[in-house]
Amino acid sequence: MTALRPERESGAAYGESFTDSYSGVGDQGTSYGQQPYEESGALGEWYGGEGYVAQGQGAAGAEGYGSEGYGVDGYGSEGAAAAQEPYAEPYVEPSAEPYIPPPDDETVALRIPDPPADQSTLASPASSASSATGTPTGGRAARRRAAKGRHGRHGGSRPESEAVDSAESDSEASQAPLSRVEARRQARARKPSPAVLASRAIGEVFITTGVLMLLFVSYQLWWTNVRAHAQADKEASSLQDDWASGKRAPGSFEPGQGFAILHIPKLDVVVPIAEGVSNKKVLDRGMVGHYGEGKLKTAMPDAKTGNFGLAGHRNTHGEPFRYINRLTPGDEIVVETQDKYFVYKMASILPVTSPSNVSVLDPVPRDSGFTKAGRYITLTTCTPEFTSKYRLIVWGKMVEERPRSKGKPDALVS
Template sequence: MFDPGFGDRTAELVVPSRADLDRRAARRAAREAAPAALALPAGGSSGPSGASDGDADPPAPGGRAARRKALQEQQKSARRRGAKPGAKPGAAVPEGAGRAARRKAAKPSTRSRVLTAVATGVGEVAMTLGLVLVLFVVYTQWWTNVVGDRNAARETKQLQEQWDKGQTGEAPLPAPDPRQPDGFAPGIGFAVLYIPKLSVKVPVAQGTDKYKVLDKGLAGHYTDPKTAMPWDKQGNFAVAGHRNTHGEPFRYINKLGKGDSIVVETATMYYTYAVTSQLPETSPKNIGVIDPIPKQSGFKKPGRYITLTTCTPDGASTYRLIVWGELVEERQRKDGKPDALVAPGS
């Protein structure tokens, strides 16, 4: 056996005391008991079979991090079901709370539906108004012209057929109305007016009533104030007509120039006038333009004149456009048409 030598105390064996041995045994027992304590759920203890006491859920597998993650997932699921934050995981969501949550969630959807319905209604109203406007424009700018042209053509044909029969003796001319000046009833055609340059052919009726005469596509003879007839020995035969809509017979009279022809046909005669001047714009109240010697026309003495009046500017009725002419030829109807109606463009 090895002898360390005299005086070397470091190699001597130290024999533990009884107290040291007891302390070591206690520490070893504590270390062995620690893992088992960590495995037990809070609030319960293991029985002989290892089952936990109470109603607590079984622990999630894994360590502390796994259990914490499982708890967070349970809380999220509870919030999605309508449970209040902090409620015990797995607790049932109260029915009332669920309905309130659903009503709250439905409110934005209801507002959205209301806004959509309002927008749809406004859009439908706008489309309806637009369609009405389009139909109105079509009616005024197109259909009234169709009807006016049709009425004018029918009236002209009837007049000329009556005149032809009267001249041949096949049928008498209509008896004049003794209650009316010049024997013509209001709204009844008694002449046909031609403007060869503009290819205009329109019957002339007694009076200038908008609905009884002008809107029917006819030209109207001024009777208030009274103006002359073509066959009068002197005076001013004044006639009005629409410039827009309802046949618009005077649509382009602003294009007439000095010397252009205007012809008036009656039962027995043709009266041919030559344009002398034009007034581009005047007030509707300026009735002096249809006087026997029309003001602003340039005429200085009595004669046999014609005056055409219509609205201006184009598409409005703010002012009046005036064209004047002077009689240059009379011709018996039985002798045939005047040169102005047989020349090219008539």
């Protein structure tokens, strides 16, 4: 940067005194005219004591700092105007557009001002600020109306999260405020009608009912079987352990007490036989019940003659009699007790009968094909599957009574 220069204290201007001092006619009363450069050789002493010998010879030289300028390399008579302003900016060829320094060029020199902007875009600071902030420029009433239209009755500012909302919310906020009657009417229109509420309640009830029914079906078809099989296996193991230790003796048994094991090899059925046909004590625990009470009392397997009647579930709770309809004449049915094995062979089947048809449990069962007294077995269960509307009956006739000491019968060995 170019530093500032102090003005001369007296005498002529810079250019005048500077030129005269070089030509030997300087003002003696000024600091620039006391000692002319060409007379005293001050310039030569200043630059080395000899003066500018190579470029000028003083007053007598043709190329020196004489009255004809600064010689060949110096400032001659044509450069008088330049000598008057030695610190002016370098000459720049004028162009169509004025020179504008770069924004980052820091300098203390004068600058050409920026061209004025379009008068149509100029606005007062107050109007610019109001347009930027959205503040109305009218009176107090106008500002209140504008504030109500933007932010409600009191004109409070909204949080930034509400400002960045959907286009639908912005359009609703930009509308004029609604009256109380219109606001209530729109609120009632948005509120669901009683019919809609009732349909929703009914739908929820149906869904809940469906879920409960699904859980109940899962419980009946799956969980009851799991639990019944576990209970039946436990009872069979306990019964065999008692037989091995001699704790139980043949005779009368209490309701719910196990006393034998039923084997149906063709169906891969091995299930305990308990006294009675109670659902809670016997059948729902996965066991087969013996008709041994009241009018439906039947004979035991070791009786000389009689009908040994059994009942069991066809579906759920272990479902031991689910596939007895697949038995064919001649299939073995074995009853294992503490002392003996009683082997029966399937003789006939009654696919459907009434639940009240108790004659199937007679000593000589009706519709069984037997005509005289003998040692028979009767298996009863529900039909069709998953219902209890009718009964399915299977009959068999004893063909072998084998002591346990002789080992298992061939039907269980093979």
